[in-house]
Amino acid sequence: MVASEPALSVVIPMYNEESVLPLLVARLRGVLDALGEPYEVVAVDDGSTDRTPVALLAARRQWPQLRVLRLRRNSGHQPALLAGLMRARGGYVATIDADLQDPPETIVEMLRLARGQNLDIVYGIRANRQADTTFKRWTAGVYYRLMRRIVGNDVPAHAGDFRLLSRAAVEALRELPERAPVLRLVVPWLGFPSGEVPFERAERAAGRTKYPLSRMIALAADSVTSFSAAPLRVATWLGLAGVVLCGILVVIALIAYFNGATVSGWPSLYVAVLFLGAVQLLCLGLLGEYVARIYTAVQGRPAYSVVADTDEAESIVDSLR
Incomplete structure (x- = not known):
C-alpha cells in the first residue's frame, strides 16, 4: 500500500x-x-x-x-x-x-x-x-x-x-x-x-x-455539442436561408407565369428540392445530436x-x- x-x-x-x-x-x-x-x-x-x-x-x-x-x-x-x-x-x-x-x-x-x-x-x-x-x-x-x-x-x-x-x-x-x-x-x-x-x-x-480518424471525428463532435449551441443556431440560419431562397423562387415563378414564359422548369425545381431536403436533413441531424445528449443525460448511466x-x-x- x-x-x-x-x-x-x-x-x-x-x-x-x-x-x-x-x-x-x-x-x-x-x-x-x-x-x-x-x-x-x-x-x-x-x-x-x-x-x-x-x-x-x-x-x-x-x-x-x-x-x-x-x-x-x-x-x-x-x-x-x-x-x-x-x-x-x-x-x-x-x-x-x-x-x-x-x-x-x-x-x-x-x-x-x-x-x-x-x-x-x-x-x-x-x-x-x-x-x-x-x-x-x-x-x-x-x-x-x-x-x-x-x-x-x-x-x-x-x-x-x-x-x-x-x-x-x-x-x-x-x-x-x-x-x-x-x-x-x-x-x-x-x-x-x-x-x-x-x-x-x-x-x-x-x-x-x-x-484513429473515426475517434478524432467523434471527439470533435463531442467537443462542439458539449460546449456550444452554435450548431442549433446554424440550423436556424440554414432554415431561414431556405425560406428566403424559396421566396425568391416563388417570385421568379410568378414573373415567368405572367410573362407567359412558363416552361417545364425542372432544373430550378430540382435544385430547390435538393437544397431544401439537404437543409431539413442537416437540421434534423443537428437537433438529433443534442436530443441524444439529453437522452443520455436523462438515463443517468x-x-x-x-x-x-x-x-x-x-x-x-x-x-x-
Whole structure:
C-alpha cells in the first residue's frame, strides 16, 4: 500500500497496451523514483482484450506504487482518464498516455513550474507537429481554432491530455455534473491559473494507435455539442436561408407565369428540392445530436464502471477470471 497522501499521482489510461507496458514501466519508474517524494501511478485498464491487466499485476508486484484500476468494459479514452482522475489521491495529478509519445520526464518540469509559480494547471504543449502528416496538422489546426472560438482563448493550442492538475483543480472537476466531459476543454474552462511546458513528441514506442480518424471525428463532435449551441443556431440560419431562397423562387415563378414564359422548369425545381431536403436533413441531424445528449443525460448511466481497484479490499484477480 502506498502512502495515504502521495505528493503526485500519475494517471495512465490503457487499452491493449501489452507491448509497450515494459518500456513504460521502466522509463516512468526511473523518473518518479528520482523525485524522492511519495507518489502513485494509477493505471486504468479500459477493458483491454489482450494481456494488459495481467502484465499490470505482474509489474505491480515489483513496483508497489503502481495501482491498477480496471474498468468493466471498454468505455473510451476520456471516461478512462476521468476514472483515474476521480480516484487519484495525489496533491498534484498528471495525466499521460501509455504510448510514450509524451515524455515522462516532462512531468518533472510541470511539477516544478506548478510549485514555483503557484499554478493549478500546467499543460504539455507540443513544440511542433512536423512528425504528423499534412492532413493531421491541418485538422488539428482547424480543431483548436474552432475550440478557441467556442470555449475562449484559454484553450491552449496543440495541447492534448498531457497535463498536470493541482488537487484544487481535480476537486473542481469532481463537482461538475457532467458524466463524460471533454477534459481538454473542461479543464481550461475551469479558469484556474495555468502555465505551459513545451516538449518534443516522439513516435509511438510500440503497438498501434488507439485513436484513429473515426475517434478524432467523434471527439470533435463531442467537443462542439458539449460546449456550444452554435450548431442549433446554424440550423436556424440554414432554415431561414431556405425560406428566403424559396421566396425568391416563388417570385421568379410568378414573373415567368405572367410573362407567359412558363416552361417545364425542372432544373430550378430540382435544385430547390435538393437544397431544401439537404437543409431539413442537416437540421434534423443537428437537433438529433443534442436530443441524444439529453437522452443520455436523462438515463443517468455512468460513463465508466470500475470492477476492481488494487487499493481496495476486493482483489482485482477475481475480475480477470
